[in-house]
Amino acid sequence: MEIIKINDxxxxxxxxxxxxxRQLEAMVCSIRDFGFINPIIINAExxxxxxxxxxEAAKRAGLDEIPAIRVTNLTPDQERAxxxxxxxxxxxxxxxxxxxxxxxxxxxxxxxQYGFDxxxxxxxxGSEPGREHIKAENEExxxxxFEDEEFEYTCxxxxxxxxx
Amino acid sequence: MAxxxxxxxxxxxxxxxxxxxxxxxSAEQVQKIADSIKEFGFLSPVLIDRxxxxxxxxxxxxAAKLLGMETVPAAYVEGLTDEQRRAYIxxxxxxxxxxxxxxxxxxxxxxxxxxxxxxxxxxxATDAINSVESAPAPIVCPRCGHVLEVR
Numbered sequence: 001m002e003i004i005k006i007n008d009x010x011x012x013x014x015x016x017x018x019x020x021x022r023q024l025e026a027m028v029c030s031i032r033d034f035g036f037i038n039p040i041i042i043n044a045e046x047x048x049x050x051x052x053x054x055x056e057a058a059k060r061a062g063l064d065e066i067p068a069i070r071v072t073n074l075t076p077d078q079e080r081a082x083x084x085x086x087x088x089x090x091x092x093x094x095x096x097x098x099x100x101x102x103x104x105x106x107x108x109x110x111x112x113q114y115g116f117d118x119x120x121x122x123x124x125x126g127s128e129p130g131r132e133h134i135k136a137e138n139e140e141x142x143x144x145x146f147e148d149e150e151f152e153y154t155c156x157x158x159x160x161x162x163x164x
Numbered sequence: 165m166a167x168x169x170x171x172x173x174x175x176x177x178x179x180x181x182x183x184x185x186x187x188x189x190s191a192e193q194v195q196k197i198a199d200s201i202k203e204f205g206f207l208s209p210v211l212i213d214r215x216x217x218x219x220x221x222x223x224x225x226x227a228a229k230l231l232g233m234e235t236v237p238a239a240y241v242e243g244l245t246d247e248q249r250r251a252y253i254x255x256x257x258x259x260x261x262x263x264x265x266x267x268x269x270x271x272x273x274x275x276x277x278x279x280x281x282x283x284x285x286x287x288x289a290t291d292a293i294n295s296v297e298s299a300p301a302p303i304v305c306p307r308c309g310h311v312l313e314v315r
Contacts, residue, residue: 023262081279100186114255157310
């Protein structure tokens with residue numbers, strides 16, 4: 001592992017992942033609170049194989065340098081294939097929502113800043129792990145009070161329900 | 165703020181999975197991770213604390229065991245409280261999820277690269293191609309800007 005200056009980093013190719021504003025903001029919160037503890041992967045030319053979003057977030061968090069793993073034994077095509085496969089395999093994990101909600105409730109840290117729904121995480125298919133996890137301390141009207149059928153779409157990223 | 169001070173080989177037998185890890189790894193996923201390790205190597209180090217508790221990399225550790233590896237590269241994370249460690253285990257996964265594929269670039273890469281993606285039993289290439297060519301107008305969440313998958 002080495003510590004590399006962010007200014008020395010370059011893009012490997014066009015990024016196969018988009019990094020929405022909401023993700024970058026949550027990454028900045030993570031870097032601010034936990035530090036930059038997950039090294040990015042780079043090649044011999046300082047090109048980023050994995051970690052483009054985190055590098056952008058590190059810049060925003062005001063970091064000048066970050067930890068990196070340098071990989072030098074892959075062909076150029078292998079490097080780009082690795083970038084795709086690493087992302088794809090990470091995506092294939094799934095949540096135990098009951099355990100996730102129980103952890104979010106038990107941890108005395110605001111998890112919403114890292115992209116979680118503090119009140120209720122639920123599966124993208126709409127199945128709910130149980131409404132007993134909803135905390136009633138918030139006086140504001142919650143969208144959960146409305147019937148699901150009243151809305152045409154549910155955002156599978158943030159849970160927001162809306163009509164076109 | 166926590167930090168890591170280097171990567172070293174640690175024995176798999178000394179690593180302790182988090183017993184309340186909410187992220188699940190199917191046997192199928194672990195097999196694919198194992199295939200990836202065989203093809204590219206074990207590149208991204210497991211994050212652990214001084215007691216060997218896994219902070220990030222549960223799926224990769226399972227894959228390494230499947231491959232019969234005895235050691236894996238790991239980085240010791242210094243300076244997290246117990247509560248922060250539990251929070252980071254979740255956040256590390258969630259932060260990734262907030263990103264999205266650029267399916268146009270993905271299709272170009274898969275077509276262009278001299279690499280057998282099918283060997284990884286990954287069928288997203290054809291899915292991505294189909295969804296790009298026949299996609300109706302995207303539905304965009306007005307709150308967070310996420311593009312919904314139209315089912």
